[in-house]
Amino acid sequence: MSVAQSKEAADFLSQRVRQIPASGIRRFFDLLASMDGVISLGVGEPDFPTPWHIREAAIYSLEKGYTTYTSNYGLLELRRALATHLEGRYGVCYDPDTQLLITVGVSEALDLALRAILNPGDEVLSPDPSYVSYMPGTVLAGGKFIPVPTRMETGFRVQPSDLEAKIAPRAKAILLGYPSNPTGAVMEREELLQIAQIARRHDLLVISDEIYDRLVYGVEHTCFASLPQMPERTILLGGFSKAYAMTGWRVGYAAAPAPIIEAMMKIHQYAALCAPIMSQKAALEALRAGEAAVLEMVADYDRRRRVMVKGLNDIGLSCFEPQGAFYAFPSIGVTGLSSEEFAERLLVEEKVAVVPGSAFGAGGEGHVRCCYATSLAEINEALRRMARFVEHHR
């Protein structure tokens, strides 16, 4: 196959894939790749390496020869430890034999969940802005993505009434991602209770992506599946990437009623077979002994969060206080630039990379995502450069 044939090759592509627009920030990404000396606030992962005891456990498991497939559901001892963890933390009870599935990151779990439940044309409601894979994942699974606008005034928490207003006869599921990437928003328990009522009233399933559950600051994370009568209509998704700084290990999980997990497993066994065994061994160590490291990292993110949020507000990029994940999502209204223009010019003029809010849906326009999982020295230097930039473009 040569490059010259690529036009014809493109004709082979399915309608379904063609429906997915190319990422709007591809150009920005290429520009960034061509530059040196950039301070990046554009990352989406911790700046800590995985805690050593977890890495060491994986090394040990390799030495012992754990290099095989595991059960399609994942290692039973990991599922048991996970069941104990979820019950201890949120009071939710899952049977490790039938209601838990270990996946290749939470990304796979989300894809499985959508493919397992959607018929062509089924609608999935999700806050806008939201994580980049929600819309394409829905479309690839044959569903229709219905964005529900959220606003800075309400801290980018999806308002139950806004959600209910978008429910049409084909609505099948609500897809929540809180604490939120990109906004850092954390839902209040009361709002989640109202959403639970809406789900019951309209007989909807809720997919709750709680990958950032451990990264909250001064507030409690409410696990959606812990709400009354919700376990039977919730697919809880989680993982190890963010809490334990394990992004490259690709290990996540889904917890749901047995028939749904079985359906997800059916797809998983043909598409991925199982998550890598060494990653599962590492995840087991994380659950057994990773708590202290999580608390230490959260305390560290919290300090940087305060510096970032105060710094952004001080330079005129008004920013509501994010209570979760590791992102600030300031308004760039004062510059009059679109989020893509802002990100591109900031990169060219001051060598600071942020992510245009529009990458996360139309609702992200007018904002940029700034990740504070980077050193304080870099955050402070980035803020100095951004101050100069904003001054220049006011």
Added chain:
Amino acid sequence: MHDILEILEKDARASPEQIAAMTGRSVLEVAEAIHQAEESHLILRYKTVVDWEKAGREGVWALVEVKVAPQREVGFDRVAERIYRFPEARSVYLVSGTYDLAVVVTANTMREVAAFVSEKLASLDSVQGTVTHFLLKRYKEDGEILVSQQQAPRLPLTL
């Protein structure tokens, strides 16, 4: 208070302004808390972790195990004081196990360490014996890893 101390322990040069931003307190409040911590000796001193080997100054370190006969009334404290008052004793700990005091001794040469141990430590009345371990290689000092290590780079942009 602990949050401020934790930040200063990692970076003694963090300014009250920076600490205020990190903790969400006012600058005045932070400055006052630091002042009080200094006054009440919660903060003893501000120091720098130096890799002297890299800077080209060798120096000699030794870990000396000291076996002590405890004295009536004062236990190990009096002999410990006799030892920790010597500037050569960089750290002095009472420990459990087969010996009693662990003393980190620093000097310019091995001869100086040997002289200090034989003339000052071993000759003390209640000291029953010493075992000296010369430090050969320093891997980690006060939480800082000294052997050069590379952090794998992250992609500059991930969503």
